[in-house]
Amino acid sequence: MVFQIRDNERKIFEVISRAAAELGFPTYVVGGYVRDRLLARPSKDLDIVCVGSGIELAQRVGNALHPRSRVTVYKRFGTAALKHRDLEIEFVGARKESYRSDSRKPTVESGSLSDDQNRRDFTINALAISLNEHDYGTIIDPFNGLEDLEAKRLITPLEPGKTFSDDPLRMMRGVRFAAQLGFKIDRKTLIGMRDNAHRLKIISWERIATEMNKLLLSPRPSVGLKLMSDTKLMDYVLPEMTALKGVESRNGRKHKDNFLHTIQVVDQLAEKSGDLWLRWASLLHDIGKARTKRWESNAGWTFHAHDAVGANMVPKIFRRLRLPNDKLKYVQKLVALHQRPISLTQEEISDSAVRRILYEAGNDIDDLMKLCESDITSKNPNKVTRYLKNYGELRDRMVEIEASDNLRDWQPPITGEYIMETFAIRPSRQVGLIKDAVREAILDGDIPNEFDAARVKMIETAATLEIYPVA
Incomplete structure (x- = not known):
């Protein structure tokens, strides 16, 4: 040395x-x-x-x-x-x-x-x-x-109980060092962490979040995340992650351990990107599964709408950890959309479906695809190859449609202000209905992405609501 x-x-x-x-x-x-x-x-x-x-x-x-x-x-x-x-x-x-x-x-x-x-x-x-x-x-x-x-060993200089009770943040630093440096935590030190995990409650959320960010930026975040689970630190920092742990079996059918799946996804995403907030999205992408888990006799274990439920959970987690508001919408968007690309690969891909995902993801479409590709954790190599091939084909379709429609950060040619001016109406539900109808018609390919065609659609939709242009 x-x-x-x-x-x-x-x-x-x-x-x-x-x-x-x-x-x-x-x-x-x-x-x-x-x-x-x-x-x-x-x-x-x-x-x-x-x-x-x-x-x-x-x-x-x-x-x-x-x-x-x-x-x-x-x-x-x-x-x-x-x-x-x-x-x-x-x-x-x-x-x-x-x-x-x-x-x-x-x-x-x-x-x-x-x-x-x-x-x-x-x-x-x-x-x-x-x-x-x-x-x-x-x-x-x-x-x-x-x-x-x-x-490559982590041991406290004094008795672990004293070291961790004095400053409980040292436990978070320990799991972070294990992930950053590839070190093992000594058994006695691990027991000290587990025994003192409850002491983390006296530490400010800002300091805990700083350690979480450093852990997620490590080469293999799963090492620290698994240690947080084993030592019960996760129960105090992200109880929503603890809720994902375990496998339940019924009638010979079981679901995967969604905690272990998630930390594997975080590692795989870490190999693709060093972006902290994309890594946060990978950590939270399945956070809604515990709340949506159901047994259905004809389908087995299901997690319907876990993407939407998870997206609704993200703001509370961000508030608790004092994470920045300007990153909230990005993480929430990726959690909400992470199921969409996989559904597109399981059917004949229509241009309108591709337009819609390009519009909704906007400039974050590349990050969304990295998250989806990292979400493949099957132990069957043939399955992995097939999923990646399907995602590759979807990426190709996106490039084609993006080249012709230019939908990233796109806004429909008809604005709410123009609708109110044309029909002399105030902000109302009708304005939203007209604007949505124009946008959906363009995304579905029913009309071209041009002002004149959009204006015709606006007037047709308004007429069904008994609203007409002012003279």
Whole structure:
């Protein structure tokens, strides 16, 4: 294992080391940067711990780097941060913390490097490198973190119950690290997570969502999602996912485990796209199945309208996790439409059906198709090949019709304002009926996508409602 460091980082460390020596503060690089550099992973965050004032050290380093360096001070937390080129550098004074059972806000006291390492989440994040002249560059490893790094193992530095009870977000970080780094969580640590899962209730939803986003952006999100389920963390974060677990059998007929299916879909989608919100759509695409599961004697297990039900569940999940409103409609749309392409491949594809899906998906049609292709989890390779071939043919038809009709982000040539002006009517249900009739006629191919033909259809439809143009 080699500690890989870039030249610009070495220069930063020299500046920090000199500033710390001037102040008489023993100083160390700790945590994620040390771990990532030992794993040869990129890292743009530097955590600096000093036995002294982190704020004072940050200001001294900022002045040394550039007289007008902007140092952001967080007096309440006793920390400071500055940005230098592509590095985010945070400074904190070494501290020890004690917690009450009903809060994750600790009582903080000044401490030693050892105190600071004790409060870290995992042994691999408790590693420190000295920036002090007498032992510059020495790795300080009180919990055998190097050995755990080599073994790809996640273990808490202290007894797991204390580590997780003190800061329950560490459990979410653990499952995220497992997915990001491909590490295994030690059995005793896993038991500690399960025993303390209920403590997650005291953590803000914003912080939980940040960890969920990082987990979903990992190479194999299913690793972390499965661990969340096994440790009961999922029950507190996404109980709708927990509801998908299990297989029920009746009269020799059973359905698949929709939880395991979903996390496989997320992994397969992750191979196609790094887009966070498309990955969220893959996680939530079957979220409505638990509520729509029915046994029908002639059909077996059914999940009718799970797409529509799931789409209606998405806003509540977004509100709970404080996810951004501007991404809600995108995820909701993909959940609502994810069954449509498969239904089109099971019948003779009409031009009107293709026009309709192009219109409804708009510029998100490519993402929808990636989601649908990722939704194939059959263990039968012939089935997989057939489904992918059908989707390929559907994509070809979309390209043809898109080229001739240009329906992405399309709006009908007749607007609601034009309808009200033509017939001198106010906003009403009739305006919507006329506009819908024009749009449907174009999508069905009954009239061309042109203003004159659309206007004729508008007048014909209005006449059936006993509405006529003003003179």
